Amino acid sequence: MAPEELDAASGETAGPEPAPGTRRPGGRTARTRASVLEAALAELVEHGYADTRIDRIAGRAGVAATTVYRRWGSLENIVVDLAEHLAVSITLRADAALEEHLRTVARAVVALHGDPAHRAWLRAMVSAAAGSPKAQEALSAVLANRREITSVAVTEAVARGEVPPGTDPYEVIRATVAPLYLRMYITGEPVGPAEADRAAAAAALAARAGLYAPDRTAAEGPGGAEGS
Template identity: 50%
Template structure:
C-alpha cells in the first residue's frame, strides 16, 4: 500500500467528469479526516467540492457510495509492489509502505474513519475489504517469486504472509492506539519471515 495524501494529482485530461470526480473524492477525504464517517454528509461534500448537490446524489447515491469510490481510487493510486531481488527486501518495502500510509496524517485518519465505519455499515466494510484485496493481489507475487527462488518453502500461502506483515501495524493504529513506528514494522518483517521459513504459512495438504 503506497501513500496518497491528495487526490488532486489523479485528474487526467479528458473533461469535466474527471475533474468533478477528483474534486468530490478529495472533499470526501477531507470530510472523513475532519469529521469521521458519521459526520460525513453529501451536502457538505458537494459544497466543499464546489459541485451541485444533485450531481453528487445522482452519481454516488449515499455517503457509503462516496467512501467506496474513494477507497477504489486510493487502491488505484497505491504504489506497485517492490522488486528488490530478495524476499527480505521485498517484505521490508511492503512494511514501510504500510507504515508510510498509516502514519501519514491524512491517509492514516482516512483509514481510521473507514475502519470505524466498517463496523456498522456493510458498504463501508465491503469498500475496505476490496481495498485490501487489491493490495494483497499486488504483493502476493513477491512471495510466489521467493518460493520459486527457494527462499521460502513450497506451498507457502502468499496472501496470509502479506497479511501477517501489516496486521500488527493496523492493530496498533486501530485497537491499542499505540505508535506505529519503523521499529514495529521491522519486527513484523523479521518475525513473519522467520515463521515463513519455518513453514508456518505452508498450506496443509488435505
C-alpha cells in the first residue's frame, strides 16, 4: 500500500504537497510506522502475543485502528515488520578465531534475550512461526542477517586453514544459536554467558571437524521429511 493511501486511511491531513516524484523519508508515514511498532512492542511486553489486540496498539500509538488494519492487516504482520525495526548490528574483530566470533554472536543473542522488548518480540515471532510461513521467513531472515556477519569470519577461518573450504556460514550460525533458542523460546530454561560460550565452542568444534563443509553434505545425500 502506498504512503499516500496510508495517510488517507488514517484520516490525517496530507500536509504541504511534496514535489511530484519526491519521497518524504522520515516524514509522517515513517513516524506513524515507528509509533505503531513501538506501541506494538510495548503491548507485547505487557500482554504477550496471545493477548495483544490491534485496537489497543492503535490507541497507544495515537492513530486510528483502521490505519493499523489497512497497513498491516494482522498482528502477525506487525510482528514480522518488527524484525526490521529491531535489527541489531554486531561488530566483530577482524583477526579473531572463529570461536571468538561465534561467542560474540551468541552472547549478543543472550543479551538481547535479557531485554524485555526483544524477548517479547522474539517470543511472539516464535509463537507465530510455529504455524505461519510468513513468520518463519522473517525468523529465517533474522538468522540470515547473522549469517552475513558470520560469513566474513568463516571466510577468514577457511583462509587460515582453521575450517575446511566451503564451510557453510548458515550452518555454523544455526548451530551456534539453536541451543540458545531451544532454551529461550521452547523449554524456557535460563540462558547466560556460560550457555552462549558453550554453544559457540560446540559450533566451532563441529565446523573445524568439517561437519558443515560440502563434502559431508554431498556424501549424505538429500534430506527427507517435509519441513514447513
